[in-house]
Amino acid sequence: MALSRLTDTRERGFLDGQFLIAMPGMQDTNFARSVVYVCAHSAAGAMGFIINRPQAISFGEVLLHLKLADQNDVIMLPGETREFPILSGGPVETGRGFVLHSDDFSSSSSIPISDEISLTSTLDIIRAICDGHGPARATMLLGYAGWGPGQIELEISSNGWLNCPASEELIFDRAVDGKYERALASMGISPEMLSSEAGHA
Template sequence: MTSSCYCLRNHFLISMPHLDDLNFTQTVTYICDHSEYGAMGLVVNRPVGLTLIELCDHLNLPCTSPDNQQKAVYSGGPLHSDRGYVLHQSDNPLAWALSHLIADDIYLSTSIDAIEAAAEGHFSQDYLVALGCASWGPNQLEEEMIDNVWLSCPANSDILFGTPAEERLQAAASVLGVDLGLLSAHSGHA
């Protein structure tokens, strides 16, 4: 019997160069939950080419914050692409109906009022809006880790919120001292 460690919550998953799944090639995924039931996360380095004001127009929501209107919306993963997720730091996380604490300073909100709050400039801290999510069944992520599909490292809010999207993958790898450009795109076992 093997013992599983469900310790990837609040970690980045960094795709290995040989990963050929179009949904996850060259991605960094923030793990929001990891338990015996599986894992759930958001890809945080793939803007969908949609701004917050465009998303709000589609949802018939006001977008009154000039600072936030051009904020990028991300493709959080291939599942539930019709659902919005707001990853944020917050002074008052209970202000939104469905907010879940992930780490000491990071919350995931899944209610429409959190998107509306972002569009109206009510977040005093950093945030990221994503459409869709990634998820793994029981032990699936652990198997992918064994198969060398992912690297993982503790997440930090500077990379999550302060680093440009196109630099997040290498920034996360740098936490481990890894230069992804030097890794082979081919996998193998000795």
């Protein structure tokens, strides 16, 4: 699904603002035990971000790669900024960075996802975070997850995913470990209760 579709608010699907939680039988290793925050869903497809898969790269390394700071600048960053979370958002455009954040930051390229959450994919938000003027809550993701027309609906009907309302707390929680279990717990489900061969009511 094209990212430009995010700006089209005329058509919204039932998965907008939902979590997709992978069932144990998920065959695609890109999504095993994943929790996906769906940012856009329509007849044209769906896109979102995996929120529970850490990247083996630090925020400081991102700054150095983008030439937004040198080694001394990175060393001088406050600890909380140096530990800014970098996640693997999905298998599409993995070299591209996106920042999901609270709506207290906005730039000309920011796209509102919900009443509380926006998406920005330009360097100005990275600079603002470095300068201490960034959003109160944010996480950076490399890549995103995308589905073509009707694809995610088919995967849900084939018992690939559970869906439930998204939680802002869980999206921005820096404790990535256990997010899968916590997302299931929000539905009153434990992993042991799930079966890859579960029937449909």
